[in-house]
Amino acid sequence: MENRIRCDQGGDAIYANLRAYNQVAFAPIAVESMGSDDAEKGSSPSDASFMNKYDDYSVTSTDGQLLDFWSGKYQSINLCNQVLDNIPAISMDASLKARYIAEAKFVRAYNYFRLVRAFGDVPLRLTIPKTPAEYNLKRSPKAQVWAAIEQDLTDAEVLPVSYGGADVGRITKALYWPCMPRWPCTRLNGVNVLAFTNQVMGLGYSLFPNFEQVFRVTNENSTESVFEIQCAIVQGNPSASNSQYSQVQG
Secondary structure, three states, rough: HHHHHHHHHHHHHHHHHOHHHHHHHHHHHHHOOOOOOOOOHHHHHHHHOOHHHHHOOOOOOOOOOHHHHHHHHHHHHHHHHHHHHHHHHHOOHHHHHHHHHHHHHEEEEEEHHHHHHHHEEEEOOOOOOOOHOOOOOEEEEEHHHHHHHHHHHHHHHHOOOOOOHHOOOOOOHHHHHHHOOOHHHOOHHEEEEEEEHHHHHOOOOOOOHHHHOOOOOHHOOOOOOOOOOOOOOOOOOOOHHHHHHHHHOO
């Protein structure tokens, strides 16, 4: 039982980090959205004016949003590596152990996917550092990073099709399929995208009938939702329940 609790806590820490400020707020919006024609800063001209640097491509390496984006991804990778370094040696239910490992590998792949798209070559850390020499890694070629992403996704194939009860919101095979080992090439191959999309819809997913209502609280985890970062309301403890994605979008 103690082992199960420790594994649950390790896995829950991975999920909780996904709604951290540097994972969902200014930094990822700046790095991943502002350079697009689909996004603009909005608000008053003086409010968060640094976002304009990403819109007109004048941002430099010293900008704080880059650091936040970078550190947010490696914080998440560190949590994944803690699970992956420690759970295999724990004596526990084999299927549950495999699921915990698959979840951690998927989230690690997700983080490296975001890093390699933003920076190209990045340090590839697949274990917790154990000696001083292992702390400051050099950047790995992006081809090597893509290979690691593919391997993690291959290993995550054991993810379940669905969850019930308190486990709703965990990563399932529905999220795995569109991003499985062919993730790099599916970005360029419409045939693969169609095939994987049909597989996901075959599991019971479909577009929510009313787009205006799809993001309302009452429709969380709807038929359209392949994956949602979960945020439970904890009265008196906003840091444990809030996500600032919607706030900064406003």
